[in-house]
Amino acid sequence: LYGFVSALSGSPTAVAAGEAPKDGKDEGKPSAIVSNAKYDDIALFGRVINFIEKQYVDKVNTRELVYGAIKGMLETLDPHSNFMPPDVYSQLKSDTAGKFGGLGIEVWVNKDGVLTIVTPMEGTPAWKAGVKPGDRIMRINGESTKGMSIVEATTRIRGEIGSEVKFTVARDGAPKPIDFKMKRVTIDVKSVKAELLEEKFAYVKLNHFQEKTAQEVKAALAKMESKRKISGMILDLRNNPGGLLDEAVDTVNLFVDKGPIVSTIGRNKEEKDVKYAKSGIARLDFPMVVLVNGSSASAAEIVSGALKDHKRALVAGSRTFGKGSVQTVIPLADDVG
Structure with a gap:
């Protein structure tokens, strides 16, 4: 649910997040002992639920108890990890559709x-x-x-x-x-707004990274170029809170032809997921400026950081929000996540 993101490996904009606890409590212990302790904790949880069901003054809904416990467990991790019951999970799917x-x-x-x-x-x-x-x-x-x-x-x-x-x-x-x-x-949510400035400069405002954002950017450029050849582009990411990681990667790929775009690293540092640009897609025939501010967050920071690190664009504005973590939506039983 929580990882590490940088525009490029070693980038100065990299932010470490969600590291494993370093208290060393489990270090050096045999795996069998750690495993037994885990099962003891799970058994304790079961006994608590059983006690509440039998002894609490009012009748309780067991599912609500379990949902509440899972919610509390995830809230101990960080502000971004959350349990989503069916109504909220359904709402999230609507959000990313725009x-x-x-x-x-x-x-x-x-x-x-x-x-x-x-x-x-x-x-x-x-x-x-x-x-x-x-x-x-x-x-x-x-x-x-x-x-x-x-x-x-x-x-x-x-x-x-x-x-x-x-x-x-x-x-x-x-x-x-x-x-x-x-x-x-x-x-x-209209993800993309675009207009041609002074009949030669493309201005593209991205409000959010949602489904088909990269396709919409590509279509907006094509529409503007049907009128006149583009001499330069302004990509406005101000007040963009982020969104879908894959759409951010695909957006960068429209302007970067090779190399890594973003890497994600979880607890196991050996499991590093690097997203690379696909060649033959990118537009490299005009200069770019990316606009950012303090409300440019998450996926918007990935895009601006990658374009800067690849020396594809000049980034202008103020210090960005500073969210370098990635959340993964994990579907669970009964339409929860």
Whole structure:
């Protein structure tokens, strides 16, 4: 669920994340002893559930107990690892397809455990209401967000189209918390926006990396070139919170003809997954500039870092968000993940 990402091996933008604990508790112990301890812990979990089912004052739902335990287990790892019950898992699949209901904000849990807005999506209710990157969400519909996971927050923010949601944020420089009230709408994320500047420079804005983003970039370039040959390109990744890793890799491959694009390394350093550019695809016939800011995160950082490391583009703007981890969606039983 958590790994290591760099635009190129040894890149200065590399970020280590999710390393195995270094307390050495299991080092040097025979594998049989470690294995037995693990089974003892699992047996303890079973005894606790059995006790609750028999002794708790109210009747309990065993599945809800198990789901809650798994959720708590994953929350001890990092802010990005989450358990998704059926409703949330179904919602995630809708998100990556680019269409869902909500307010149009990307959130994460910062290093202090506070639910924080990465960016509002352009044209959405949150964008129009004046929500800012870095706003810290204190309450959603009157409920405190303290200890709330990203999955829980997302579930509360979304709801029936046309219904209202209220949330309160703390903002740097603001004398007091700011209250927002807005109606949920269908969020249809347009991944790619493009236009021809001064009749020769391609401007491509990527809002999110979702299904078919790379294809849409390629199509946008072809459409602009049907009018006039492109002399240069601006790739705007400002306020891009990331998205699908494979789409980020395919986007880089549109402009890089060879070499590694990104590598991922998990706990086992020997298992290194390197994504390489495929030759014969890339456009190398015009210069590029990539625009980034503090809300350019994850997949957006991979794209900008790879283009910079391959000396394919000049990267301009401010320091990026700094998320160098990759999450993998793992389907489990009963449509959970």
